Amino acid sequence: MLFHVEMEVRIPHDLPTERTDALKQAERIRAMELQRTGVWRHLWRVAGRYANVSVLDVSGPQELHDMLSSLPLFPFMEIRVTPLCRHPSSIHDDDR
Numbered sequence: 787m788l789f790h791v792e793m794e795v796r797i798p799h800d801l802p803t804e805r806t807d808a809l810k811q812a813e814r815i816r817a818m819e820l821q822r823t824g825v826w827r828h829l830w831r832v833a834g835r836y837a838n839v840s841v842l843d844v845s846g847p848q849e850l851h852d853m854l855s856s857l858p859l860f861p862f863m864e865i866r867v868t869p870l871c872r873h874p875s876s877i878h879d880d881d882r
């Protein structure tokens with residue numbers, strides 16, 4: 787099941803730099819792992835914002851929630867989720 791997910795990151799300015807850097811590094815490693823497994827199908831930076839637009843391929847809302855809430859930066863993210871379904875005019879067989 788595909789979900790469009792927008793993640794806006796808001797790290798408090800008073801978080802120590804070393805902690806911020808460690809969280810970003812851990813997030814990067816996890817995001818790359820999930821892309822390799824096929825769960826995180828698309829990851830795009832939103833131009834001009836510390837935000838991304840992603841397409842995630844999971845079994846359903848519970849797996850999505852478990853995945854998102856396990857991300858290192860989750861405590862500092864505002865997340866918006868939109869479920870997706872196949873468009874009848876899509877020519878891509880994997881759009882489901």
Ligand SMILES: O=C(O)C[C@H]1C=CC(=O)O1
Nearest residue numbers: 795813814817836837838
């Ligand atoms: O940078 C971001 O958009 C936040 C998060 C999502 C993937 C990643 O590497 O970090």
